[in-house]
Amino acid sequence: MVTEMDTEMDTEMDITALKKFFSVSITYYCYLEYFIFYKVLCKFYFYMNIKLFFSQILIFNIQALSSNKLPSEKFYQKLNVFHLKLSQHYKVCESLNDPYKNVPKIKKLCAKLVSYLKNIYAESKEGNFDCIYCKLLSFWVYGQLLDLFPGNDKEASIVFANFQVIWNDINEDELYKSIKDKCDPYSRIVADPEWKDRKKLYDYCIDHDTFIELSKSDDKICRKYHNHIEQKKELYDKIDKLFSEDRLKCPIFYNKCTGYNPEAVLPKLKCHSKILEEEASSAKKLQSDLLNPTGNSVKTSLPATKLGDVLLGVVVTSMASGAIYRVTTNFIDTYQ
Incomplete structure (x- = not known):
């Protein structure tokens, strides 16, 4: 027979169990919620830092470009920091002769050239582009090769000839047949x-x-x-x-x-x-300093013409004395 006391005890046990269950559930829920929040927060923080990092690089590159205000400086700087779709063009540079195609710096320079020709030049609408910037492009590429082979112009010339083959192939591509002035390499640079x-x-x-x-x-x-x-x-x-x-x-x-x-x-x-x-002022001062090195004015009671005559007389006398001395010396040497 179930007494009233037993019923109360069962009820208390159920309530205690329920409290314990909810307590554990809430605890686990809090842990789970905290974990999810922390994970999302970490991802967000990581994303923001990466975004900030790349934005700083972009700002740096833009500042580097803008700090050089002259067109030629901007052009060379753009080539130096240019990395647009380089990975897509490494395959084209596989056609370089051995051992150059296996040299990372040469391959990267080749990819830069290909990427520039296929992206920047192909999109350019500027007139006389070939007469201006294509010549600068040749100067830049050859200069880069000379830096890669210091003191070895012959090696740099060989690689430039390799680059020319790829360059000319790009010029023959269908993409460029509509362009009036193709971007031709300055082939004579190696002998100039x-x-x-x-x-x-x-x-x-x-x-x-x-x-x-x-x-x-x-x-x-x-x-x-x-x-x-x-x-x-x-x-x-x-x-x-x-x-x-x-x-x-x-x-x-x-x-x-x-x-x-x-x-x-x-x-x-x-x-x-x-x-x-x-x-003019500097030249006048220099002339004055040379004529009067001590800085003191020369006092003379003679007019300028008279002073000139005196100086001329001193010079003539000195020359005459020198001539007499040489004649006398020669005479003595002859009859000794």
Whole structure:
């Protein structure tokens, strides 16, 4: 017979068991919820850090590009940091001769060239691209190879010839048949002892309009580009030789560049007249210091013409004395 006391005890046991069950369940639920939250939080934190990391790289690259304001500097900098779809083009570079196709740095440079030609150049709509940036591309590629083979121009030339084969194959691709001016490599660069001077002159001509504009912003910048232009005077004496092939192939670029003679460009800079005044003042001071090194004025009661006559007399007397001395010495030597 079940008593009232037994019923109460069973009820208390059920309640206790239920409390224990719920307590354990709630505890496990809290642990599970905490674990899920922590895991999601960790993933979110990791994702945000990765995103921040790559955004910083992007910002760095953009800043690096923007800090170089001249077109030629931007072009070379873009090639240096260019990594667009490189992995897709390593296969094309397998056609390089042994052992070059197995050298990582050479293969990467090859992939950069292929990627640039297939992506950037193919999308370019700029006129005379071949006359301007394709020549710079050859300068950049060959310069990179010389850096990879310091003191070994022959090896760099062999690899450049390998690159040319791939470059020409890309030019023959269907994709480029609609482009009027294909991006041809400057094949004679390996036999051109003046390719660096040619590069400097190309850079100068491409940058001309930009540094004229930038020089207006600040006196310091103006002086910087004034000095930059001054250094190109000697190169312009050789412009017909350095740009001989461009006269017919790229007449627009050639005619513009011949008009950028430093003698004609320098007066356009607003700091030019001030620099000339400073140079004239410095030259005058130097002349004064040379004539009067002690800094003390020479006092004389003689007029300038008289002083000149006196100095001339001293010089003539000295010359005569020297001549008499030589004759006397020769006479004595002869009769001794």
